[in-house]
Amino acid sequence: MSTQTALPQGGKARREQFATRWAFILAAVGSAVGLGNIWRFPYVAYENGGGAFIVPYLVALLTAGIPLLFFDYAIGHRFKGSPPMAFRRLSKWTESIGWWQVGICFVIGVYYAAIIAYAAMYTWFSTHEAWGDDPEAFFFGDYLQVADTFAPSFQFVPGVFWPMLVVWLILLVVLGAGVRKGIAMASMIGIPVLFVMFIALVVVALFLPGAPEGLNALFTPNWSVLTDPQVWIAAYGQIFFSLSVGFGIMITYSSYLKRRTNLTGSGLMVGFTNSSFEILCGIGVFSALGFMAQANGVEVADVVANGIGLAFVAFPTIISQAPAGVLIGVLFFASLVFAGFTSLISILEVVVSAVKDKIGWSRWTTVIVVVGLSGVVSLLLFSTTTGINTLDVTDAFANNFGIVGAALVAVVVVSWLLRRLDNMVGHLNTVSSFRVGRVYKVLVAVILPIVLAYMWISDIVLKAQDGYGDMPSWFVGTFGWGMSIALIIVAILLSLLPWSDRSALNRELNDNLRPDSESGDEPLVGSAPGVRSTPASHGRHTDTPSHPENPEKGA
Amino acid sequence: MDPIAIVFMLIAIVVVWGGMAASLVHLMKNPDHLSGDEGATDAS
Numbered sequence: 001m002s003t004q005t006a007l008p009q010g011g012k013a014r015r016e017q018f019a020t021r022w023a024f025i026l027a028a029v030g031s032a033v034g035l036g037n038i039w040r041f042p043y044v045a046y047e048n049g050g051g052a053f054i055v056p057y058l059v060a061l062l063t064a065g066i067p068l069l070f071f072d073y074a075i076g077h078r079f080k081g082s083p084p085m086a087f088r089r090l091s092k093w094t095e096s097i098g099w100w101q102v103g104i105c106f107v108i109g110v111y112y113a114a115i116i117a118y119a120a121m122y123t124w125f126s127t128h129e130a131w132g133d134d135p136e137a138f139f140f141g142d143y144l145q146v147a148d149t150f151a152p153s154f155q156f157v158p159g160v161f162w163p164m165l166v167v168w169l170i171l172l173v174v175l176g177a178g179v180r181k182g183i184a185m186a187s188m189i190g191i192p193v194l195f196v197m198f199i200a201l202v203v204v205a206l207f208l209p210g211a212p213e214g215l216n217a218l219f220t221p222n223w224s225v226l227t228d229p230q231v232w233i234a235a236y237g238q239i240f241f242s243l244s245v246g247f248g249i250m251i252t253y254s255s256y257l258k259r260r261t262n263l264t265g266s267g268l269m270v271g272f273t274n275s276s277f278e279i280l281c282g283i284g285v286f287s288a289l290g291f292m293a294q295a296n297g298v299e300v301a302d303v304v305a306n307g308i309g310l311a312f313v314a315f316p317t318i319i320s321q322a323p324a325g326v327l328i329g330v331l332f333f334a335s336l337v338f339a340g341f342t343s344l345i346s347i348l349e350v351v352v353s354a355v356k357d358k359i360g361w362s363r364w365t366t367v368i369v370v371v372g373l374s375g376v377v378s379l380l381l382f383s384t385t386t387g388i389n390t391l392d393v394t395d396a397f398a399n400n401f402g403i404v405g406a407a408l409v410a411v412v413v414v415s416w417l418l419r420r421l422d423n424m425v426g427h428l429n430t431v432s433s434f435r436v437g438r439v440y441k442v443l444v445a446v447i448l449p450i451v452l453a454y455m456w457i458s459d460i461v462l463k464a465q466d467g468y469g470d471m472p473s474w475f476v477g478t479f480g481w482g483m484s485i486a487l488i489i490v491a492i493l494l495s496l497l498p499w500s501d502r503s504a505l506n507r508e509l510n511d512n513l514r515p516d517s518e519s520g521d522e523p524l525v526g527s528a529p530g531v532r533s534t535p536a537s538h539g540r541h542t543d544t545p546s547h548p549e550n551p552e553k554g555a
Numbered sequence: 556m557d558p559i560a561i562v563f564m565l566i567a568i569v570v571v572w573g574g575m576a577a578s579l580v581h582l583m584k585n586p587d588h589l590s591g592d593e594g595a596t597d598a599s
Contacts, residue, residue: 021587051563058570212556219560219567262590265582272575279571283564430592433585 012509015080016179016363018256023184025266025273028253030187030342031244032274033194035115038339041278042218042285043306044238048231051221056235057275064451065239066271067443070436071411072245073263074424076254077431080510082353083248084495086255087410088505091418097410098354099491101248104402105350107483108247110378111391112344113171117163117383118143118312119336126319126329135316140388147385150475154384161383167341168375174345175352176367179256183349187342194338195277201331202280205287208322214290217300218282233458236451241399243274244343246407248350255353259511264434285310288318288328295321308388311336348374358494360502390479393468397480400459402487408452415445427512 018024045053079086083098121143125131131138140146145157174182205211225231244250254263286300292314293300305314311333319329348371356366381390415421421441429435468476499505556564588594 021582051560051567054563054567054570215564216557216560219563220557221559221563258587260587260590260593262582262585262587265578265585265590268578269575269582272571272578275571276575279567282567428591431587431590431594433581433590433594 013504013507015504015508016256017258018184018253019180021257021261021266023180023188024253024257024261025269026191027184027187027342027346028244028250028266028270029273030191031249031253031346032242032270032343033191033277034242034244034339034343035112035336036238036242037274037278038198038281038285038336039307039310041238041242042282043304043310044234045282046218046286046304048234049222049225050217051219052223052226053231053235055226056232057238060232060235060239061271061275063443063447064236065243065245066267067440068240068245068407068411068448069243069250069267069271070264070428070440071414071424071444072250073254073267074427075410075414076251077257077261077263078424078427078512080255080508080512081251081504082255082350082357083251084354085357085503085505086251088495088499089510090414090420094413094418096488096491096495097406097413098248098251099494100402100406100409100488101246101251102351102354103487103491104247104398104406105249105347106374107394107398107402107487109344109347109351110374111382111394112340112347113164113167113375113378114160114382114387114391115308116167116337116340116344117160118308119333119340120163120167121159122312122316123330123333123337125316126333127326129316129320129325129329131316131320133320135320136313138316139312144388145385146388150386150389150472152381152384152390153386154380156379156383157385157387160387161379164379164383165375167344168371168378170341171344171348172367172371172375175349175371176364178363183345186345190338190342194335194342197331197338198277198280198284198335201328201335202284202287204324204328204331205284205291208287208291210291210294211287212290213294214286214288214300215283217290217304218286233451233455237455240407240452240455241403242278243271244346246410247403248354249346252350252353253346260431262431262433263428264432264436268434288322289314291322292318357504357508358497358499360500360504360507389471389475393471393476393479394483396463396468397484400463401456401480401484404452404456404459405484408449408456411444411448411452415441415449421445 018027045057048056075086075090076083079089081089083101084095085098087098088095125143131142143157143159145155147153147155174186176182177185240246257263289303290300292303296303303314315329315332319325319332322328351374352363352366352370355361355370356363359366361369381387414424421444425436425441429437463476463480467473468480501507585594588597
């Protein structure tokens with residue numbers, strides 16, 4: 001079933017669209033609010049100055065997170081395409097950047113589904129505290145049945161395989177239903193449910209004995225750390241990884257916006273809502289950790305954890321010991337499921353959108369092929385007894401090498417090589433209420449590349465010198481370095497493939513550009529701040545151009 | 556809770572949640588069709 005709607009003028013099809021900007025905002029919040037908010041932010045804040053962390057955190061949000069969000073919005077909205085198509089319209093030489101981002105999304109998507117499956121099973125385990133007296137042994141032994149070797153096995157773990165299969169089937173239906181009935185609907189249901197559940201969790205956690213000690217640990221400021229550059233890098237890293245920027249998601253989602261959409265106003269809302277949820281997560285998680293410390297007669301510092309250790313080892317311990325532990329468990333793990341699933345939808349939609357744009361298949365055909373193949377790879381690699389190790393290393397490299405590297409290349413290419421930042425600023429100001437200008441350009445062209453380059457290079461040097469964890473070098477070489485470099489090579493190869501006549505590049509309308517200007521050098525609107533639109537765009541109060549194919553007729 | 560921790564928790568809440576509230580108000584006051592250079596033109 002194709003969701004494209006043919007237009008009478010010129011025979012070009014209209015791209016799928018979110019019905020309202022609120023649908024887009026909820027979908028973007030659903031993408032940004034993910035596992036990292038819940039299990040990463042509280043730990044990072046605690047480790048990097050506690051209450052004082054709010055200073056670098058806010059600076060990073062305002063100088064990197066939101067500017068990069070606007071940057072992605074500008075590219076996706078102006079060039080109306082998935083990352084490969086948007087970058088192809090920017091310049092035919094930059095299509096591979098888009099495919100790099102698509103490849104990163106594919107890799108993250110296939111392992112992300114496994115974590116959602118863990119959380120779904122733990123929602124059930126919480127009802128009867130299935131982990132007994134030793135949550136760590138239960139998680140790695142009884143539940144995951146982790147093998148002693150690193151070489152991928154094909155011994156499937158039923159407790160992981162079946163919930164993962166369900167995740168992929170639901171994903172198939174949601175993505176197949178399209179932007180409005182699938183993606184937007186999932187977020188319009190999932191995000192309110194997530195917020196209600198997590199607020200309920202925070203309220204319960206705040207009344208646990210020991211919660212004040214946990215909050216003391218999180219919010220007592222340690223000003224001395226603010227002179228440590230690593231703390232500032234940690235703040236930029238948290239903002240960067242939390243906001244779902246730099247790897248194609250926001251480009252894809254903003255390509256589904258109506259032409260007249262307040263981009264920067266919506267972006268501010270998304271950025272601050274994501275951070276608001278992070279603060280809520282910090283309060284909830286550290287209240288619970290404060291209880292855990294008190295119950296075991298130790299300091300909060302002795303029980304602080306993040307990631308999988310926090311979710312599947314520390315929280316089960318809390319659930320076993322706390323009054324209303326079952327309630328806490330169900331709320332916590334169900335929140336992980338909802339937060340993770342709305343993010344996974346956005347991650348896989350990047351891949352679906354890119355394949356659909358390039359080949360010109362219908363949405364359902366594309367979804368069945370892309371989600372089907374992704375699901376098979378996901379189940380083969382991550383539902384087995386060696387899945388957790390593969391997940392660990394691919395996660396580390398996909399984020400620190402892939403996302404950071406692709407974002408760095410994108411901002412440098414657009415700002416310095418193509419010198420198109422003025423176009424992006426012009427486009428934002430043409431349709432948005434919150435104007436950006438010289439300060440914004442300095443942030444994107446100078447500050448962002450410096451921060452991203454530092455993060456990227458320092459991580460490469462660290463991993464090259466020390467390896468990754470205790471994993472054997474061949475394993476890190478294959479699933480870490482090998483996977484990362486393969487993504488770049490595949491991206492270049494895919495960018496060399498021709499766009500078919502049925503592709504979105506040739507069939508879909510871009511009402512921001514003149515029809516004969518594929519490169520985007522001749523915009524209908526927004527070539528620079530203050531430059532007026534052509535007569536075709538004057539006097540319009542709707543997002544539908546009167547003569548999108550032939551602007552001269554609009555005069 | 557210690558007073559200093561309470562103060563910083565409140566600062567974090569006020570600044571970040573306040574930012575969200577301000578963004579919401581800003582967005583409500585700026586509907587899509589009246590935003591940006593095109594919106595200014597259309598409104599005039």
